[in-house]
Amino acid sequence: MRESQAYIERITRVNRNYQRLDLAVDSSLSSLRAGQALLARRIEKDYESERWDPYLRELWFPVEVLASNIVVIEQPARSNFTPGQLLSIIGPVGKPFRFRQKLRNILLIACDSTPAPLLMMLAPLLKRQVSITLVLMGSAREYETSHLPGEIEVIQANDDLTWSDMVMTLGWADQVFAAVGPGDELAQLGDIMRVMRERRNDVPANYILGVLQRQLPCGVGACHACMLSLRGARKLQCVDGPAFDLTTLRLN
Amino acid sequence: MRESQAYIERITRVNRNYQRLDLAVDSSLSSLRAGQALLARRIEKDYESERWDPYLRELWFPVEVLASNIVVIEQPARSNFTPGQLLSIIGPVGKPFRFRQKLRNILLIACDSTPAPLLMMLAPLLKRQVSITLVLMGSAREYETSHLPGEIEVIQANDDLTWSDMVMTLGWADQVFAAVGPGDELAQLGDIMRVMRERRNDVPANYILGVLQRQLPCGVGACHACMLSLRGARKLQCVDGPAFDLTTLRLN
């Protein structure tokens, strides 16, 4: 974990609602892996005009790492960024996702959340010939996917978080990652888990992973504001997350 | 006095340290005259993302009013503006400068201040064939004047606020406007007044006017934070200013 500077090198609109920022980052961040995030804060060149609004850093999950120290971030198009903007970055935050060894089929869920935390795995998994299904639930259904690789199957869930062929999709998937938030993420994950269990009564350990995106005050394990209760243990979202096994996480 | 919206239509760099903003303003502001100012605040289009840092409005003295509702503002080049930025404007703030009827020669002084409050009078006075001398004192000496009309004589004062030919300049001038601030403006005006009196022992009423630019909390005469003590009266910078006769203003 270290702090470094980055700057916005390029901004590209990818669809009606989203834009992508190419960040030129410190070389220490080029080994970033899917699941790891950055804590970003806009700064001025001279460091003399510190602004404290917004106060905390934003949690950014890169969607791609390009060659030559470029990390790509996806942001709502309405966010106001300018090329050349300087950033202070703390990272990498969190642990890389751990995939099953013999992963063939993966199910990704975005529920009332941008799928951003799930996008960085797409390219490497496709390269490994893994089949990917992305289910959009709740407000995530408004997310346009035309800029994502064509090989990905995209499903719009119903209002009750189900979709047709759900039993089949679940049977077929070797592993599930569900990104939720902001809001009461644990309740959202509880809902997803309930719907899953109704369709598949054996949910093995590390089969469904919840991906949390709550705002992190410190991001380094100091403040303990992000503490979670797991079966028999306490974990920190910032240090041990963002993915937690839903069979052990204590959901509200 | 009213509130209206404006937007930044164009930004032009006028010299190494300054830029000019062309503001498209409400038609109620096109009759603005030299001495009057605007209280400006950046706003968002949707009004939903009110930011409170910076908290108070900025006091902007236009340097020119162009045809078709365009008001020109001069700002340090390091200030970060974008064309299209929406502004909320309260104005006009204050009373227009009152010039002597038979004005032939005018002396303008900027002391530790940008001369911005004095620039809007330049074009109309030149048109009336008035000769203009601009004296830059203190940190105002760093102000580059190459973009100002060539007819204006520019003088760099010495560290003690004097300049060569000062007695002559003062004898020749029919009226003096001295812009000061930020900082302890009344003390600065006191220093200027002292130097003047040493050179010219009769200082008639309304001969030397101090131009104040202190930040105004309300700008409409409500908060009384800008109250000044004059001989026998209290005045408000926002309502009665920005120019005050230095023979009546109580200086510290």
Next chain:
Amino acid sequence: MAIEITRPGKYSLIVSTPVMPAAGTLGFADSYKGLIDYDKLGALVTNPVTIEPWNPASGTRLIPLDSGILLHTGLPNPGLSKVIGRNRKVWARLPIPVILHLVATSVDQVAQAGRMLDDVDEVAAVELGLRDDIERDEAVALVAAAAKMEKPLLARLPFYECYDLAHSLAEAGADALVLSAAPRGTARDSHSGRLVSGRIYGPLIKPLALRMVGRLRREIPKEIPIIGCGGIHSPADARDYIDAGAVAVQVDTATWAQPKMLERIARDLGGWIATRHKDAFLDEWNPDMGQTEALERRAAPGANRKR
């Protein structure tokens, strides 16, 4: 709407909107004419007034802070009789009740002011301002002296003394409690280099004062209304105070930064919910809209919907 913001009784103050300016922000009468639609407000609270004239503070009066300011004006005013003489005609014309903010100086002066004000029909109620660090006995005596008036009496409590004083001042005769005056603080004036003390304003004051209102609402007898004040910068902020138990709110320095915000809050809490961009009438969707944008929208009537 008709909201009783002081203790029920023979003399009580009823407003049609539970939103008003805090003392010191809107001047003595109609300084904000043309900028704020007064008849949308519940009442006008005047700048602080003393019996004798007070001079403005010398030295630094304003220090900008991160999302806030330090202010120390010295409460300049020409004295009670001049304030009445110069403003009563405008007060009479205002479409809303006037609450005169009286600075509590001494028991004698407060009593004298009360007698004067009972004869001023243009003043509907009096708000008594108590100094910071005041002792409870003195505060009680001042409120009791003011409560001899026929007009309803609001007591505005110093920030740090709220818990200590609230009960006693309600018992001493205050018909409503205003919680609270802005807290005092110290900041450095970058020009003079000196530490300066004054009142602190800004949105971060809101959570502090809101907690006081919530707690004291549970502790103070129900018949004493509480008026919430401190750091209100949006309709949502104001509604939070109402939810925490305040009967009405006072908006302070937000008005200086964005005058229409006071009106927008009043419209919102008064039931004229500000409608949104889409499909709203030109004159109501956003009270801040200036002619520039109005013309723009008229020129391209479809543009609005696309946003």
Next chain:
Amino acid sequence: MAIEITRPGKYSLIVSTPVMPAAGTLGFADSYKGLIDYDKLGALVTNPVTIEPWNPASGTRLIPLDSGILLHTGLPNPGLSKVIGRNRKVWARLPIPVILHLVATSVDQVAQAGRMLDDVDEVAAVELGLRDDIERDEAVALVAAAAKMEKPLLARLPFYECYDLAHSLAEAGADALVLSAAPRGTARDSHSGRLVSGRIYGPLIKPLALRMVGRLRREIPKEIPIIGCGGIHSPADARDYIDAGAVAVQVDTATWAQPKMLERIARDLGGWIATRHKDAFLDEWNPDMGQTEALERRAAPGANRKR
């Protein structure tokens, strides 16, 4: 530098830089390794510790505010003996003294904790945290119990109780007063729609706490050092506390937003004044400088001067 930040005597705490983190911001030991140069700090103040384990708060823990946050963590910790067991090796390796923040629960528990801590050489001093709204008698009893320890005792006062408690706690045996803990407030959680209470942090707290430090410094006996805490976000903020009479300062949530700010403040007050852009050595002109900019500057060495 050698600055005595507790009352002079047999056991007193000397630091080399008058800057440290506030309890709860830097974790129990070295969470900020790699981000902050610990040997530039005066001391480490740990997260709050209780004798028994405490669970994290349920419900909303964080609400973003304008230039600030509301936070309610519940002070989770695994209990004193586990905290000591898990961290003492790291504490021993740290180049600075460790101040353990002990939550004052009951007189018995505080006394028990004191006995345990006297045997822990890795802990240089104890800071006692008192709950909000505490009665003076109880606070005095808690401080007196903690003062039986051999180690120096700092008492951290609740924001609203500072004036009420300061004298008594100094008399009861506190070797230094930390002014103050963050004030409690209430804000609405936009997700759940509920009003939530917690501590308020942000730059606007600074003028409020700074005034307390200035006033109490004039009232409290000179031999009791005051450590200033509240809303420090820059070296200038920290210097204001020192000017107002504090012997040292604690930086709170600014560290989370900008970790190097804590180090920058410590360098500044410690005499390693952060040099400016021009003509500075690469490794010192700005501690936040990342490799990106370093490389850029090396590639174009003249570019720096032109800015």
